[in-house]
Amino acid sequence: MNAYDLYLLGRHQQLRRTPEALDRAVEYHEAAIEADPAFALAYAGLADAEMARYYYAGRSLEETAQKVQPAVDAAIRLDPELAEAYAAWAVLLTEQWRTDEAITALKRAIAINSNYGEAYLRLGAAYEYDGQPREALAAYDQVAVLDPLHTVLHVRRCLTLQNLGRYAEAERACGRGFELQPDIPNALWARGLNAFAQGDLATASKHYEAALARAPARTDIRAELAVIYLDLGLMDRAADQLAQMREPGQTRGATMTAGRYLLAAGDLAGMRLYLGRLSLADAAPRERVDAAFFALAIDD
Numbered sequence: 001m002n003a004y005d006l007y008l009l010g011r012h013q014q015l016r017r018t019p020e021a022l023d024r025a026v027e028y029h030e031a032a033i034e035a036d037p038a039f040a041l042a043y044a045g046l047a048d049a050e051m052a053r054y055y056y057a058g059r060s061l062e063e064t065a066q067k068v069q070p071a072v073d074a075a076i077r078l079d080p081e082l083a084e085a086y087a088a089w090a091v092l093l094t095e096q097w098r099t100d101e102a103i104t105a106l107k108r109a110i111a112i113n114s115n116y117g118e119a120y121l122r123l124g125a126a127y128e129y130d131g132q133p134r135e136a137l138a139a140y141d142q143v144a145v146l147d148p149l150h151t152v153l154h155v156r157r158c159l160t161l162q163n164l165g166r167y168a169e170a171e172r173a174c175g176r177g178f179e180l181q182p183d184i185p186n187a188l189w190a191r192g193l194n195a196f197a198q199g200d201l202a203t204a205s206k207h208y209e210a211a212l213a214r215a216p217a218r219t220d221i222r223a224e225l226a227v228i229y230l231d232l233g234l235m236d237r238a239a240d241q242l243a244q245m246r247e248p249g250q251t252r253g254a255t256m257t258a259g260r261y262l263l264a265a266g267d268l269a270g271m272r273l274y275l276g277r278l279s280l281a282d283a284a285p286r287e288r289v290d291a292a293f294f295a296l297a298i299d300d
Contacts, residue, residue: 003036007045014049017184019057019217025049040079047071047088058219061095068092083109087119090126097285099130117146121153128160136160151181158190162197170194185211189221201232219245223257230264256290268298
C-alpha cells in the first residue's frame with residue numbers, strides 16, 4: 001500500500017473520533033511516513049490524529065503537545081506551503097490559549113488554500129476562544145459554503161450561538177450536528193451546555209449522560225457532568241464521577257472537579273489543604289479562574 005493510501009486511511013479513522021479509531025489513525029499515518037519519509041501531508045495527518053487524542057481519548061495537553069509539535073515542525077520543514085500543517089498547528093496553539101498565533105497560522109493556511117473548509121472551521125474556534133463570537137460565526141459561514149455536512153461545523157455553531165444567548169438557534173444547530181453523526185458525543189455535549197446556560201440543569205444532565213455513554217474516555221464531559229450533579233445537589237453521583245476520573249487515563253480535569261466537590265460539601269478545611277497542594281505554574285486560564293474562585297470561597 002502506498003503512502004497516500006495509508007494517509008487516507010488515517011484520516012478516515014480519525015473522523016470516527018473514538019480512542020480505538022484514533023490509535024488506528026496514528027498507526028496509519030506513521031506507516032505512511034515510514035513508506036515515504038518526505039511525505040509532508042502524513043506528518044500533518046499525524047499531528048491532527050494526536051491532537052484528536054486530547055479531545056477524545058483523555059490525553060493531557062502537555063503529552064499531546066509533545067507529540068503534535070514535532071509532527072507539525074516536520075510537515076512545515078518538508079513543505080512550507082502546506083495548508084494542512086498550519087491548520088494542525090493552530091489547534092494546538094488554540095488549546096494553549098495562544099489564540100493570536102493560532103489565528104495567524106489559520107489565515108496563512110487560508111491564504112495558501114482558500115477552499116480549505118477545515119481551516120475556516122478552526123479559525124472560527126480560535127476566534128471563539130479569543131472572545132470574538134461574531135467573527136467565529138463569519139468563519140463558520142464560510143465552512144457552510146464549502147462543507148455544509150461537516151458535523152463539527154454545526155456543533156461549533158451551536159456553542160457560539162449559545163455564547164451569544166441565541167439559544168433556539170443554538171439548539172437547531174446542535175440538532176443538525178446530532179442528525180449528521182449521532183454516534184459521537186459532540187452534539188449531545190453541546191446541547192447539554194445549551195440547556196445549562198439557560199438554567200435547565202435536569203435537561204443538561206440528561207444530554208451529558210447520553211454524551212458520556214457514547215464516549216466514556218471524555219474526561220472533560222465527565223468533569224462537567226460532575227459539576228452539574230453538584231449544582232443539582234446530587235452529591236453521590238458527583239462523587240461517583242470524580243472517583244472514575246481518578247482512574248488511570250481518566251485524570252484530566254479531576255483536580256478542579258475535586259475542588260468544586262469540596263466546596264459543595266462545605267469542607268472548608270479540606271479546601272484549604274487542597275489549595276495548599278494546588279500547582280498553577282502551567283495551568284490553563286480556566287483553571288486559574290477556578291482556583292481564584294475557591295480561594296475567595298474560603299475568604300483567602
